[in-house]
Amino acid sequence: MQSYILRRILQVIPVLLAISLVIFMIINLAPGDPLANLKQTKNITQEDIEQRRETLGLNDPLLVRYFNWITNALKGNFGRSLQTGRKQIFELIVNRLPATLLLAISSMIISWALAIPIGVYSALNQYSLADYSITVLIFIGLSLPSFFFGIILIYVFALKIPVLPIGGMITPGKGGPLDIFLHLILPAFALGIRGIASLARYMRSSMLEVINEDYIRTAKAKGLKASIVIYKHAFRNALIPIITIFGLQIPWLISGSIITEKIFTWPGMGTLSINAVFARDYPVIMATNMFYALMVFTGNLIADISYVIVDPRIRYD
Amino acid sequence: MDNNKRNNSTWQNVWHNFKKNKLALFGLITIILLVIMALLAPIIAPYTLSEMDFANMDEGPSLQHILGTDKLGRDIFSRLLYAARISLSVGLIAEAIALTIGTTLGTTAGFFAGKVDTLIMRTVDMFNSFPFILLSITVVAVIGPSIYNVMIVLGVLSWTGPCRIIRGQFLQIKNEEFVEGARAMGASNLRIIFKHMLPNSISPLLVSATLGVGGAIMTEAALSYLGLGVQPPTPSWGNMLQAANDLHALETKPWLWLPPGISILLSVLSINFIGDGLRDSLDPKAQQNDH
Numbered sequence: 001m002q003s004y005i006l007r008r009i010l011q012v013i014p015v016l017l018a019i020s021l022v023i024f025m026i027i028n029l030a031p032g033d034p035l036a037n038l039k040q041t042k043n044i045t046q047e048d049i050e051q052r053r054e055t056l057g058l059n060d061p062l063l064v065r066y067f068n069w070i071t072n073a074l075k076g077n078f079g080r081s082l083q084t085g086r087k088q089i090f091e092l093i094v095n096r097l098p099a100t101l102l103l104a105i106s107s108m109i110i111s112w113a114l115a116i117p118i119g120v121y122s123a124l125n126q127y128s129l130a131d132y133s134i135t136v137l138i139f140i141g142l143s144l145p146s147f148f149f150g151i152i153l154i155y156v157f158a159l160k161i162p163v164l165p166i167g168g169m170i171t172p173g174k175g176g177p178l179d180i181f182l183h184l185i186l187p188a189f190a191l192g193i194r195g196i197a198s199l200a201r202y203m204r205s206s207m208l209e210v211i212n213e214d215y216i217r218t219a220k221a222k223g224l225k226a227s228i229v230i231y232k233h234a235f236r237n238a239l240i241p242i243i244t245i246f247g248l249q250i251p252w253l254i255s256g257s258i259i260t261e262k263i264f265t266w267p268g269m270g271t272l273s274i275n276a277v278f279a280r281d282y283p284v285i286m287a288t289n290m291f292y293a294l295m296v297f298t299g300n301l302i303a304d305i306s307y308v309i310v311d312p313r314i315r316y317d
Numbered sequence: 318m319d320n321n322k323r324n325n326s327t328w329q330n331v332w333h334n335f336k337k338n339k340l341a342l343f344g345l346i347t348i349i350l351l352v353i354m355a356l357l358a359p360i361i362a363p364y365t366l367s368e369m370d371f372a373n374m375d376e377g378p379s380l381q382h383i384l385g386t387d388k389l390g391r392d393i394f395s396r397l398l399y400a401a402r403i404s405l406s407v408g409l410i411a412e413a414i415a416l417t418i419g420t421t422l423g424t425t426a427g428f429f430a431g432k433v434d435t436l437i438m439r440t441v442d443m444f445n446s447f448p449f450i451l452l453s454i455t456v457v458a459v460i461g462p463s464i465y466n467v468m469i470v471l472g473v474l475s476w477t478g479p480c481r482i483i484r485g486q487f488l489q490i491k492n493e494e495f496v497e498g499a500r501a502m503g504a505s506n507l508r509i510i511f512k513h514m515l516p517n518s519i520s521p522l523l524v525s526a527t528l529g530v531g532g533a534i535m536t537e538a539a540l541s542y543l544g545l546g547v548q549p550p551t552p553s554w555g556n557m558l559q560a561a562n563d564l565h566a567l568e569t570k571p572w573l574w575l576p577p578g579i580s581i582l583l584s585v586l587s588i589n590f591i592g593d594g595l596r597d598s599l600d601p602k603a604q605q606n607d608h
Contacts, residue, residue, distance in 0.1 A: 015443045022443075023455070030459040136340070139593075143586035145535045147542055148578040151561045159568040255450040259539055273451055274543070277458045285455055292448030300445065 005305065012297055016290075017070070023289045024066050027282050069286070078287035083279050089287045093269060099169055100268035102180075103261065104253045106188040111195030111249070116242075118196075119203025120235060126208060134200070141197025146256045150190035150263045157186060167265050187264040191256050195249055202245055207238040244306045250299025254292055334598030341594020344587035351584055355401035362395035367550065377572055385572035387560065397576050400552040405584065407468055407547070408534035414472025415533075416526055419479025424510055426480070427487025434484070441477045449474060453536065457545045464547045467540055471533050478525050486518035520599040524592050531588035538581050554581045 053059055057068060072079065078089040122134040158166040164186055165171055170179050210216065211234050219229045261270030269288055276284035336342055354361060363382075364370070373382060374390035384393040426437040456470050490496060491514070499513050540546035541555025549556055560566050560573035567574065 011442075012446075015439065015446060018443050019446060023452070026456055026459055139340070139586055139589055140582070143531065143535075143589050144582055145538055145578075145585075147539055148558065148581060151558070151567065151574065151578065155567055155571065159564070251449075254448055258448075258450050258454075259543070262543070274454065277454050277545075280458075289448060289451055289455060292451050293446050296448055297446045 001305075001308065004308065005301075008301055008304065012301075016293060016297070019293050020070060020073070020286075020290055021066060023286060024069065025062070027285055028062055028065070030280070030282075073287075073290070078290075079283040081276075081284050082281045083276075083284075089284055092272065092284070093287060093291055096267065096269045096272050099266060100257060100261070100270060102184065103187055103191060103266055103268060104250075104257055106184055107192035107195060108249060108253065110188055110192040111199055114192075115196045115199030116203050116239075119200040120207055120238075122200070122204045123207035123211065123238075124230065134204075138197045138201050138204075141193050142201075144193060146190050146194060147259050147263055149193050150187065150260055153186045153190055154263075169267055183264075187260050187266055190263070191253065191260045194252060194256060199242070199245060199249075202242055203238065206241050207234065210234045210238040213237075240310050243310055244303055247299050247301070247303025247306055250302065251296045254295055254299070258292075331595075331598045335594050338594040338597060340590045341598075344590030344594065347583060347587040348591065351401060351580075351587070352405065354398055355405055358395075358398040358402055362392075362398045364392035364395040366396065366399050366552070367391065368395075375570070377570070384576050385570075387573060393557075393572060393576060396552040396557065397554075397580060400554050400557055400577065401580065401584075403464065403547055403551060403553040404534055404537060404555070404581070407464060407471070407537045407553070408530045410468045411471035411475070411533040411537070412526055412529040414469065415475040415529060416479050416522075417476075418473065419476035420483055420515075420522070422476065423480035423483030424487065424515070427484035428491065428506070428510060428514070430488070437480070438484075441480055444474065444477045447474065450536070450539065453540060454543065454545055457540060462540075462545045462548055464551065464553075467537055467546045471536055475529060475533070478529065479522060482521050482525055483515075483518055486521065487514055490514060490517055524596045524599065527588060527592035527595060531585040531592070534581065534585055534588070554578075 057065055060068070069079075076090050078093075081087060081089055081092060084092070118134060122131045125131050154166050157164045165179075165183050166186060169183050171183075211230075216229060216234055219233050220226075224233075257268065258270035258274060260266070261268045262274050265271060269291065273285065273288035273292075275281075276288060335345075369390040370382070370386055370392070371390050373379070373386050375388045376382065376386050378385045382392050382394065384397065386392055387396075422437050422440075426434040453470050453474060456474075457466055460466050460470075495517075496509060496513055499509050504512070537546055537553065538555035538558065541553045542558045544556070544559065547553035547556055549559075554577040557577035558574050560570070
């Protein structure tokens with residue numbers, strides 16, 4: 001197991017390097033000039049701009065610049081933002097990370113807490129009206145773009161029935177855990193909808209598969225109470241394959257969080273990266289893409305490891 | 318000839334199972350209606366795309382404008398129909414690009430195995446570690462937002478699904494008797510791939526392609542909503558949703574943003590119903606515990 005994890009981590013190094021090279025090339029083929037803003041500023045002459053270009057290394061050949069970037073990045077130095085100049089990008093990202101993690105973890109909790117009972121209930125009442133309605137709702141959840149769902153949530157719960165705050169993470173002048181919690185509800189649901197829907201779907205079919213197994217029939221036949229059969233025998237076994245979804249959920253959450261953060265102006269990495277894209281702040285774009293790639297990879301790795309833990313038949317030797 | 322007949326009956330069987338699935342049938346009918354409305358947009362639409370009704374600007378639904386008008390006095394219903402053309406074709410073309418790349422690479426990896434396979438699968442790993450949305454945003458912002466660039470970017474970033482499916486199928490069937498048989502008869506590699514292996518791998522690919530179109534429609538909507546997709550004045554469901562960016566319009570003029578949002582939901586929902594129905598009717602095992 002340990003050697004498998006180690007091998008996977010070693011395997012990912014070239015993959016991450018390749019990703020960084022690809023993103024670096026794409027960004028640097030861009031026609032836009034990162035110093036374009038300076039040209040509009042008065043008191044700055046052409047020589048000043050040229051000098052800045054030289055100090056930023058913008059005149060070096062592409063591969064040289066990539067090599068410089070990657071050697072610094074490996075030391076945790078992603079350079080400075082072109083917009084806010086002063087701050088190290090690493091510091092910017094580390095400051096934004098807690099908000100992103102809070103949002104992602106909350107919607108993960110919501111989706112598991114809701115999806116598992118929904119899926120189990122649906123499976124135990126297969127072909128009932130409730131089961132059909134849940135199935136249709138699950139499909140709607142899977143087909144609803146998270147940003148449109150976010151817009152609907154804002155419309156209903158913040159504008160028409162103003163019970164929840166929107167915009168950012170805290171009310172200016174207030175703060176504290178309760179305030180953050182209230183701000184968190186809508187974005188966490190907007191981001192969680194897809195997870196709720198797909199988890200409930202997996203849970204339903206996993207449960208259906210298990211309750212048709214021989215050992216469930218045996219348990220029933222030997223006279224165990226229905227509740228014990230369902231919760232002790234069926235539910236636990238149905239949950240096992242679902243655990244592996246946990247890792248797969250991380251990439252969905254990451255992609256979803258970027259746009260959800262933007263809609264709710266949540267002060268996380270997603271907002272940081274979208275703003276960087278609009279401002280053509282290349283060093284920040286580069287760094288956030290790499291951070292997200294690392295997070296996606298970690299999610300995939302967790303998924304693969306959980307397959308091995310859950311199903312001992314899978315071997316990775 | 319015989320082979321052809323068998324194929325026909327297989328597809329008749331699939332259709333027989335498919336039409337028993339009410340949700341799938343609902344999806345198919347909705348999508349057909351949407352496509353017809355999109356194709357006939359110039360005939361059905363009561364107004365042209367850029368026609369401005371200065372007497373009724375920013376008005377809610379009325380007899381003249383059944384879904385109201387935007388702040389330039391343009392008819393929302395007409396724009397919605399034209400947007401359907403754009404959004405549906407972006408979805409279809411993006412998925413077609415993904416399928417072309419994915420099938421080619423998946424076929425190569427599965428058929429030739431060995432080093433080629435390793436190289437292709439490493440590339441798949443790389444693409445799967447890309448933060449999909451952020452990278453699409455980055456690339457579109459870099460090469461410039463336009464309808465064609467969105468199609469290309471979405472296609473190029475989503476070929477890994479079809480690629481893995483085809484490779485998996487090929488690895489599974491390449492030692493089966495009908496492939497061995499074809500090889501023993503002296504069939505060329507290309508003939509074995511196109512005549513024997515691809516037709517036998519089509520079912521899972523069809524399901525993934527269907528669902529892929531829905532995914533591409535959603536991503537296009539997200540990009541256009543952010544202003545990085547289809548550019549106004551060309552309407553797409555995503556860029557029509559930009560109206561919701563203004564909190565005042567969001568609260569008081571739901572006719573601006575609700576119709577495009579519902580159109581996205583309805584089309585993706587229908588496509589997902591179809592995909593799911595196809596999966597069930599193509600795979601006899603799945604029918605036992607799903608409805």
